[in-house]
Amino acid sequence: MTETLADFLDRLNHEIRLAGDWGSVADYIPELARVDPAQFGIAVALPDGRLLTAGDAETGFSIQSVSKVFSLAAVLGRIGEQLWLRVGREPSGDRFDSILLLEQEKGRPRNPFINAGALVVTDELLTGRTPRQALSELLGFIRAAAEDDAIHIDKAVARSEAETGHRNAALVHYLRSYGNLRNPPDHALGTYIHHCAIEMSCVQLARAGRFLAGLPDAPRMIAPRKVRRINALMMTCGQYDGSGNFAFRVGMPAKSGVGGGLLVIAPGKASIGIWSPGLDGWGNSLAGTLAAERLAEVTGWSVF
Ligand code: DON
Numbered sequence: 001m002t003e004t005l006a007d008f009l010d011r012l013n014h015e016i017r018l019a020g021d022w023g024s025v026a027d028y029i030p031e032l033a034r035v036d037p038a039q040f041g042i043a044v045a046l047p048d049g050r051l052l053t054a055g056d057a058e059t060g061f062s063i064q065s066v067s068k069v070f071s072l073a074a075v076l077g078r079i080g081e082q083l084w085l086r087v088g089r090e091p092s093g094d095r096f097d098s099i100l101l102l103e104q105e106k107g108r109p110r111n112p113f114i115n116a117g118a119l120v121v122t123d124e125l126l127t128g129r130t131p132r133q134a135l136s137e138l139l140g141f142i143r144a145a146a147e148d149d150a151i152h153i154d155k156a157v158a159r160s161e162a163e164t165g166h167r168n169a170a171l172v173h174y175l176r177s178y179g180n181l182r183n184p185p186d187h188a189l190g191t192y193i194h195h196c197a198i199e200m201s202c203v204q205l206a207r208a209g210r211f212l213a214g215l216p217d218a219p220r221m222i223a224p225r226k227v228r229r230i231n232a233l234m235m236t237c238g239q240y241d242g243s244g245n246f247a248f249r250v251g252m253p254a255k256s257g258v259g260g261g262l263l264v265i266a267p268g269k270a271s272i273g274i275w276s277p278g279l280d281g282w283g284n285s286l287a288g289t290l291a292a293e294r295l296a297e298v299t300g301w302s303v304f
Contacts, residue, residue: 008298009042009054016040016055016276016287023278023286026258031160032062035259037278040287043202044295045210045271049217057202061275062157064257065096066205067138067195068118069212069238073230074141075124077222083124086180087117089233096240096283097167099174107178111237113255116171119181122192126183131191138195145221146208151200158197165193200261205273209263212253213271231265235303242282249293251302256284264292266301 003011017040027033041056075083092101092110102109102116109117125134135153143149161168172189175181181188200208210218212227212234234253239246246254254264260277262285272295276287296302 003298005044005299006052008295009044009052012042012291012294013040013054016291021286022276023280025260025277026279026283029157029161029164029258031157032259032277035061035277037276040276040291041202041274042291042295043206043273045206045213045215047215047269051203051206053203056275057273059275060154060199060201061261061277062154062196062257062259063198063200063205063261064196064259065113065118066255066257066261066263067198068113068121069230069234069255069263070142070145070208071118071121071125071138071195072112072233073212073222073226074138075121076226076230079124079127080226083112083121086124087112087120091237091241091243093241097171099167099171102171102174102178107175107180109175111233113233113237114240115168116175119168119172119175119188119192122195123175123181123183123188126187126191131187131194134191135194139198141221142198142200142208144219145211146200146204147219148204148207151198151204151208153194154197154199157199158194161193161197162190165189168192196257200273202273202275205261205263205275206271209265209271209273212263212265214268215271231267234265239284240282242280242284245282246284246289249289250296251304252292252296253303254292256288258283260285260288262288262292264295266299267303269299269301
């Protein structure tokens with residue numbers, strides 16, 4: 001490519017703002033409904049240690065389901081293979097908060113990224129720990145991955161989801177009824193809601209994802225074999241029932257959140273944090289997905 005990556009990111013930022021096609025912010029968590037959709041940021045961490053940014057790359061946002069990547073990494077690091085007795089590794093083809101398959105498949109969620117599966121991962125995180133300890137351990141994991149101690153939980157977002165999160169409350173009790181939840185349902189739910197409420201910027205996200213991209217300056221968080229597996233799950237399940245479309249358009253492992261964040265991994269090449277709060281019909285960032293697609297086109301970073 002003749003244009004430098006830094007110049008491309010600037011152009012992308014301008015083009016996305018000019019198009020003004022933002023989608024709509026999530027409104028089932030009232031605190032997220034207050035966010036202005038007309039925002040976009042991107043940060044790209046590279047193997048040589050450079051971090052390129054454009055747009056609102058330093059603005060903090062609610063990472064929501066992107067946190068599921070880090071809870072999965074922390075749990076896989078701690079217990080490893082046993083997790084798969086409790087949660088599967090197949091895309092669900094259903095919405096992220098669906099309960100349908102949970103009854104059909106007797107309380108074993110399809111994968112660790114749909115809400116039911118992430119609640120099981122959070123339950124594992126709680127083994128031998130209080131909710132407060134589990135949260136501080138997870139926050140410690142993310143801070144260590146990003147080498148940034150400023151990363152924190154937005155309490156207002158957590159409170160907002162706690163007041164309205166009846167579907168997750170249903171899921172957690174459903175899991176318990178099938179014997180696939182060891183801790184009290186309100187502990188698992190409260191811990192989950194709080195880790196979804198972690199606030200990060202694109203810069204912090206790109207830095208936290210370096211270990212998943214295998215970048216040379218990344219702190220070693222978990223074994224490379226586990227990193228490969230997390231990337232496989234991000235590729236197949238990271239965007240829920242929009243995962244096939246995302247793989248088709250972007251071709252890189254990624255995880256989305258309803259706050260409009262995206263962590264995209266180009267194995268060996270880059271860790272990318274993208275944010276634009278407006279969502280598409282699957283609950284994934286509209287402009288963020290477009291940005292990832294354009295980035296993949298110009299860099300050739302699709303794994304296919
Ligand atoms: O459990 C929820 O509904 C939210 N805390 C997270 C969902 C989410 O981010 C789905 N992603 N696109």
